[in-house]
Amino acid sequence: MKLQEMREEIINGPIERTLLKLAGPLIVNNLVQVVYNITDTFWLGKLGREALSAPGVTWPIIGTLMALGMGFATAGFAFVGQYIGAGEFKKAGRSAGALYSLMLFFSVTTAIVSVLILPYALRFMKVTPTLYPYAKTYATIVFLGVPFAFTYMAFSALMRASGDTKTPMKITLLTVFLNIVLDPFFIFGWGPFPRLGVAGAALATVIANATGAIIGFYLMFSGKVALKLSLSNLRPDFEFYGKLFRVGLPSSVGQSANSFGFVVLTRIIMGFGDVTYAAYVITTRLVNFLTSISRGISMAMGTMIAQNVGAGKFERAKRIAERTMLVNFTIASLAVLIIGIFRVPIFKVFLDDPKVIAESKIVLEYFLISVPFFNGIFIVVNRTFSSAGHTKKSMLLGIIRLWGLRIPLSYAFGYVGAITLLGLTIPLAKLFDFTSRGVFFGMGLSNFIGALIALVWFLRGSWMKAIIEKEAKGESKMTKGYQAEG
Template identity: 80%
Template sequence: MKGEKIQRMRDQILNGPIEKTLLILAGPLIVNNLVQVVYNITDTFWLGKLGREALSAPGTVWPIIGTLMALGMGFTTAGFAFVGQYIGAEEYDKANRSAGALYSLMTFFSVATAVTALLILPYALHFMRVSENVYPYSLTYATIVFLGLPFSFAFMAFGALMRAAGDTKTPVKITLLTVLINIALDPLFIFGWLGFPELGVAGVALATVIANVVGAAIGLYLLFTDRVGISLSLESLRPDFEFYGKLFRVGLPSSIGQSANSFGFVILTRIIFGFGDVTYAAYTITTRLVNFLTGISRGISMAMGTMIAQNVGAENYGRAKKIAERTMVINFTIASLAVLVIGAFRVEIFRFFLNDPAVIRESAVVLKYFLISVPFFNGIFIVVNRTFSSAGHTKKSMALGIFRLWGLRIPLSYAFGYIGAITVLGITIPLAELFDFTSKGVFFGMGMSNFIAAIVALAWFLRGTWMMRIIEDQSKN
C-alpha cells in the first residue's frame, strides 16, 4: 500500500472540512453514477425501438440478478468496512491482507452464484408472472448476464476497495471506459450494424458482459502492479479462513438483507405486472429517470460511507455523526429538485423513450403516488442505511432494509392495489373506493413505505448505537 498517498487522504477524511472532503470524494462518484445511468438510459432508448416487451426485459430480470448479486455485495460491504477502518486505524498491512482475502472469497462465490442463477432463472420468471410477450426477452437477457457474473463481482470488489482507501477517481476512469464500450456496442449488437450479428435483446446483455470483463481485468492489473493505494499479491489471495470467518460474521447479515430486499423486488414485480405491460413499462422508465436525477445524491452517500468507515476506525464518532447528518440535508434537497424536474418535463421525457400514449398516461400515476416519496428515501433512508453498513453494523442495515421492503412496501402495495377493504382497530377502510383496484393503489403503497421507513431510520440513527468500530470486537456487531 502506498502509505504517503493513503495517509494524505486519511488526514483529509479525519480532519478536513466535511463539505469540502465530501465534494472531493463525491465528485468522481457522482460522475460514475451519472455515467452508469446514462448507460441504462441508452439501453432503454435502443430497446424502446424494438417495442414495449423488449424495453421491459432488463427491468424485469434485474430483481433476480440483484437477489443473487446481493449475496456477494454483502461480503463486499464487509470488506469495505474492514479495509476502511484498518486505514482509519493506520493498520495498512491488515488492510492489504483483507483486500486479498475479499478477492479470493468473491472468486469462489461468484462462480457458484452464476451456476445457481442459471438453474433457477426459468422458475423465477414464471413465479414473477412475467407475461408471455416479455418472457422470452427476459430469459435471453438474464442468461447472458449470469454467465458474466464472476467479472461483475470482481469489478464490484475493486470499486469498493478503492472507495475504502479514499480513491474514488480510479474506479470512475475505468467505469467511463466500460460504459463507452457498452454504449458503442449496444446498437451494433442490437440491430446488426457494421456487419455485426443482429442479436436484439441478447446484444444488450452481451455488451454488458464484455464491458465488465474489461473493467475487471484492468482493476486486477492495477492492484497487482501496485499502481493504486491497495496492492495485491498471490500470497494475499491465499485462502484465509480466519478472515473469511470475520467477513461472514459482518457480511452475512448484509448479504441476507440485500438478497431479501432484491427478492422483495421480485415479488413487487409480480404485483406490478398484475396491472399489465403498460404499467410496468411506465415504472421501468420512471426508475431510470429517478436514478439519473438522483445520481448526485447517491454519489455523495457513497463518499460519506468512506468518511464514516475511516472516522469510525479512528474512533471519531462525533465527527462521523455530523458527516451523516449533513449528508442527509444535502441529499434530501437534491432529490426534491430531481422530482420537480421529472414532474415538469414528464410527458416530453417519456415520449422520447417510448411514444406510447398509454405508457405516458400511466406515468402520471407513478409521479403522483410514488415519486413524491423519493426525497425521503434518498435523503434519509439511504444515508442512514449506508452509515450503518459503513460502520460495519450490518445487522442494523439488514433489519432496516427488510423492514422497509417486507414490512412496509410489499404488504402496503398489495393491500392498496388488490384488497377491497381492511379493518384497523375496528375501523373499516374501503381501499377499493380510494383506488378502484388500479395501479394507483400499488404506487401509493410504495410511496407510503418510503415515508414510514425514513422516519424509523432517522429515529434509529439518532440513538447512536452504531458508533462502535468492528475491528476491535466483531462479536458486538
C-alpha cells in the same frame, strides 16, 4: 504516502468539501450507468418486444445473484475502510487480498450453480414460451461472466474504502463506452461481426466487465493505486472469511430480498393495466436518476463513515451522516419540484401518450413527493449502518421498508376494501375507489414511515461502534462494541 494523505483529509478535513470531492466521481459513475441502460434498451428495442424484454425479465434473477456479491463487497469495504481509518495499513492490505480471493472463488461457484438452475427459475417466473429462449440466452452468457463482475465489484469497493473514487470512475467510463460501442456490432452483425441478437448484448456486457476487472487487478498489484496488493495477500484466510460472512451475509440476504420484493410490487402495479405501469416505469427512471446523484453522495459518505469509525471518531461520523442527509434532502426536493413544474414535457420525452401523462399526475402527487425522504434520510441511514459494518441493521431496515411497509400498504390501499384496526373499520375503498391512487399512496407512505424509523434508529447511536480489531500495547484486542451485531 498517498493512502495516508487521503486518510488524513477524510478523518480531519472539512466535511462538506471532502464529501463533495469524493462524491463527484461517484455521481458521474452512476449517471454513466443510467445512460448505458437507456442505450442498451434502445438497441435491443430494434429487434422486437421479446429481445427488449429479455434483460428485464431476467433482472430479478441476475439482481439476486449480484446482491450476493455486493453483500460481501460491502463487508470488505467496511473492514478495509476501518483498518485504514485506524492507521493499520498492513491489515487493510491483508483484508483486501482476502476479499479478492473470496470473491473469485465465490463467483465461480455461483456462476456454475446459476447456469444450472436458470431454466427452473425462468419456468417458476412463468416466462412465456416466445420470450423464454431470449431470456435464457441472455442470462446464461451474463452468468458466465460473473467472476469478472464480482472481482471488479471488489476492486471498486476497495478503492472507495481507501478514498480513491476517481480511478473506478475512469474505468467505468471506459467500460461503459466499450459496451455501448460493441452493442450494435454484436447485436446486428455490423462489419465482420456475426449477428448475435440478444446474445450480442450479453457478450458486450461480459467483455466490458472483463476489461474493467483486468485493469483493476493490474492497478492493485502493480502499485499504481493507493492500496497495493501482493500475491501473498491472496492466500486463503479462513478466519477473515468468517468475519466477511458474518458481516456480509446479512447485507446479501437483505439486498436479495429487496430484489425479489420489487418483482412482487411490479405484479401489484400491473393489476391496474398498461397505462399505470407505463407511468410508473417512467417515474422509476426519473427516480433512478435522482437516486444516482444521492447514491453517489451517500457512497462518498460511506468512505468517510468507515474511516472515521475505524479511527474512533464516532461523533464526527455522526455529523458527516447528518450533513449528508441535509444535502441529499435538498437536492431531491429541488428535483421533485422541477419535475412537478415541468411534468408534462418531461413525460412526453419518454412517451407522448395523454393517458400516461394524466396518470403521471397521480404518481407525482401520491408517490414522487416522498422521494426526498427516501433519498435524503433512508438511503443515508442505510449506507451509514452498512459502512460502519452493522449490516444486520441495514438488512432489517431495507426489509421493513419494502416487505413490512411498501408491499402491504400498496396492496391494502390499492385492492383491499377495508381494514380493521383496534376495532375501528377504515373504508379504504371509499378513500381511493380501487384506483392506482391507492397503490401509489401506499408506496409514498412507506417512504415517509421508513424514513422516520431510519432516523430514530440512527439517532439512538447503536451503530457508532467499530467492527475491527485494533492493536493496543502490543496485543490484539477487540474494539469496544465489536460484538454489537450479534
